[in-house]
Amino acid sequence: MDQRISFVTLAVADVAATRAFYVDGLGWEPSFEDGDVLxxxxxxxxxxxxxxxxxxxxxxxxxxxxxxxxxxxxxHNVPTPEDVDRVLAEAVAAGADEVGPALERDWGGYTGYFADPDGFRWEVAYNPGPIGASLLP
Structure with missing residues (x-):
């Protein structure tokens, strides 16, 4: 088996509310949707x-x-600490709950969390190490 993940699937309470957050709020583009799946x-x-x-x-x-x-x-990794703050603000403006402010972490990074409409936690992270850099587009 190849070492990779193709899908992350999450069960949500209300697909329409989830769509409103990710598509209308964050501006993500759907690849497929049928009412029960996004x-x-x-x-x-x-x-x-x-x-x-x-x-x-x-x-x-x-x-x-x-x-x-x-x-x-x-x-969601970003290239600078300022980007962490910007993305957290965008998520909150789109309807996310801010779980806590971004903080400098003991391991050298800068991260904060928000919760989507179903409470799934998203970390927005600046990771200054080589693994973090390798994950950026």
Whole structure:
């Protein structure tokens, strides 16, 4: 098996509200949508696939109930700390909940988080190391 991820699929409560956030708010372009599924290209070979919970459960199985934050984060790396602040502000303007302000981290980066309409946490990160640089377009 090749070492890569092609799709990240998340179950969402309301596909229309999710679309309003990502497409209308953040300006992302849909690659596919049918009312129950919204797919957004997130990289050259990566698709963010957002499914209605019912559709997700129909294909994958029952969704586990939990309290608190889903045990996953998505990250968007940027080239400067100023870009972290700008992207966080754009996300909040689009309707995201700001989870916390951006901070300088012990590992040398500068990151902050926002939550999309379903509470999925997005990290906006300036990572000054070689791995961070390798992830920028």
């Amino acid at each position: 797919m957004l290209r997130a990289g050259e070979h990566l698709m963010l696939s957002l499914w209605s919970r019912a559709g997700f459960e129909g294909e994958v199985g029952p969704i586990a109930a939990y309290d608190g934050v889903a045990p996953i984060t998505l990250a």
